[in-house]
Amino acid sequence: MELVVDFGVKKMEGEAVMRSNQTLICAPIMADSVDQMLILMQKAKSSGADLVEVRLDNLKSFNPRPDIDTLIRQSPLPTLFTYRPTWEGGQYAGDEMSRLDALRLAMELGADHIDVELKAIDEFNNVLRGNKSTKCKLIVSSHNYDSTPSAEDLGNLVAKIQASGADIVKFATTAQDITDVARVFQITVHSQVSGVPIIAMVMGEKGLMSRILCPKFGGYLTFGTLEVGKVSAPGQPTIENLLNLYNFRQLGPDTRIFGIIGKPVSHSKSPLLYNEAFRSVGFNGVYLHLLVDDVANFFQTYASLDFAGFSCTIPHKEAALDCCDEVDPTAKSIGAVNCIVRRPDGKLFGCNTDYVGAISAIEEALQGSQLSVSGSPLAGKLFVVIGAGGAGKALAYGAKEKGARVVIANRTYERARELADVVGAQALSLDELSNFHPENDMILANTTSIGMQPKVDDTPISKEALRYYSLVFDAVYTPKITRLLREAQENGAKVVTGVEMFIGQAYEQYERFTGLPAPKELFKNIMATY
Numbered sequence: 001m002e003l004v005v006d007f008g009v010k011k012m013e014g015e016a017v018m019r020s021n022q023t024l025i026c027a028p029i030m031a032d033s034v035d036q037m038l039i040l041m042q043k044a045k046s047s048g049a050d051l052v053e054v055r056l057d058n059l060k061s062f063n064p065r066p067d068i069d070t071l072i073r074q075s076p077l078p079t080l081f082t083y084r085p086t087w088e089g090g091q092y093a094g095d096e097m098s099r100l101d102a103l104r105l106a107m108e109l110g111a112d113h114i115d116v117e118l119k120a121i122d123e124f125n126n127v128l129r130g131n132k133s134t135k136c137k138l139i140v141s142s143h144n145y146d147s148t149p150s151a152e153d154l155g156n157l158v159a160k161i162q163a164s165g166a167d168i169v170k171f172a173t174t175a176q177d178i179t180d181v182a183r184v185f186q187i188t189v190h191s192q193v194s195g196v197p198i199i200a201m202v203m204g205e206k207g208l209m210s211r212i213l214c215p216k217f218g219g220y221l222t223f224g225t226l227e228v229g230k231v232s233a234p235g236q237p238t239i240e241n242l243l244n245l246y247n248f249r250q251l252g253p254d255t256r257i258f259g260i261i262g263k264p265v266s267h268s269k270s271p272l273l274y275n276e277a278f279r280s281v282g283f284n285g286v287y288l289h290l291l292v293d294d295v296a297n298f299f300q301t302y303a304s305l306d307f308a309g310f311s312c313t314i315p316h317k318e319a320a321l322d323c324c325d326e327v328d329p330t331a332k333s334i335g336a337v338n339c340i341v342r343r344p345d346g347k348l349f350g351c352n353t354d355y356v357g358a359i360s361a362i363e364e365a366l367q368g369s370q371l372s373v374s375g376s377p378l379a380g381k382l383f384v385v386i387g388a389g390g391a392g393k394a395l396a397y398g399a400k401e402k403g404a405r406v407v408i409a410n411r412t413y414e415r416a417r418e419l420a421d422v423v424g425a426q427a428l429s430l431d432e433l434s435n436f437h438p439e440n441d442m443i444l445a446n447t448t449s450i451g452m453q454p455k456v457d458d459t460p461i462s463k464e465a466l467r468y469y470s471l472v473f474d475a476v477y478t479p480k481i482t483r484l485l486r487e488a489q490e491n492g493a494k495v496v497t498g499v500e501m502f503i504g505q506a507y508e509q510y511e512r513f514t515g516l517p518a519p520k521e522l523f524k525n526i527m528a529t530y
């Protein structure tokens, strides 16, 4: 049973929750030599980091006193020294006394922070013999590379770290599910109330929001890497993304959280679009990738007003509908939602903006060649939809509404049949599609993920069979021109890309999320670069 977390509760009760919006960005510095580390430190400063974490365990050769002295004196940013042993996930496999003595030396030589593992803190305190520097902040850390313990166990862990004499508490756990992060936010908020600075991270892609939302919940720092993939722990974002994608410096206690729920989801361009639009008008929101396994569990856990709106993609559009308190009638007919907004009373309202986005892009493309047509240019056309999932339903429903004769072809024939019965269409299996050409000038809409990165050589229909279509649409938008669209173009058909649908569906979502008009030109410009 997941606990429901209401992160706003303290504020609503009028208690003074001291949360800093000055959360630091710390760049892990991992290199073989001191010289390379000094270069990376400069890079960290120019990238916008506030401090550097010197990972001594990465050095291939290490002469403690001169090396630490050089690193402290020549660092352009405040320092944090970490000498992580293999038994806590680091690289150092040597003897414990030398390791702890190097950390003591870093403290003595003027490091701003040192990180000592909870498991080694008693020994370290013996090494210190009471000579703790007042300048250097002692971070006592604990890492769990398997899971995220219960809230009670995390609370006990934090109490133990505090009792060890830590100036700053640090723990990192591993997300098995995105709802694990809720417990960590809860602990972070409580630590702020008791005045103990805390660094609380959940590792892995499902823990990403723990790294981005620290300024909202009051974390002392987050880690940001200098390059994609050069991480010191799984799931760390780049400094570039923290600053320029997620608007990290602008986040604070009142920032509203939005995001795209999906699995997989990391490919989605939605955060690019919304965050830049939020920044352009000074809207206090952040939009995240949310890798969700179980939508019902997600909504049950993140039930506070802080979690204000969601886009929904593969494979959750249908399950998400059942989680809404109210659903727009069109979305109900389609049987799928792609946009969910939390109302001021906390209730979830779901709607479908895929339908408008895709159909209007197709209509526009058809209109170009048929200026004399009155009403929708789709009226009377034979419109073949490949796929019967969320996007397939939206396209089939939309085309039918516009007066097209709809055919649905799907890998699982029963799903095609079901949708065809609801919409009033003909059903085919995917295998039957190659020989289906009752007439020329048909319209084809691929709404499956076939052809999406990384499987860009896949296509749902042969080039030969494509000859009977005069317009081909592909919902896939990574890449923009899929193999399907390329072959359709080679056959002389008009094509409409998934990017056009993507932009169209995002306009309405943005307006529902913010209550502001969508910056249409900005959206088009951002997507033009992809």
Ligand code: NAP
Pocket: 313, 314, 315, 316, 317, 354, 357, 386, 387, 388, 389, 390, 391, 392, 410, 411, 412, 415, 430, 447, 448, 449, 450, 452, 475, 476, 477, 497, 498, 499, 501, 502, 503, 505
């Ligand atoms: P969904 O609800 O999970 O439906 C997926 C559909 O694709 C199902 O009909 C499924 O068939 C079929 N399918 C999946 N893999 C297949 C394969 N290997 N071979 C044959 N059929 C396959 O997903 P969705 O939300 O509708 O999204 C579908 C695609 O549309 C995704 O690529 C998504 O990125 C894209 N999309 C784009 C936009 C946009 O704005 N451009 C908006 C929404 C969606 P079965 O029924 O047999 O499983």
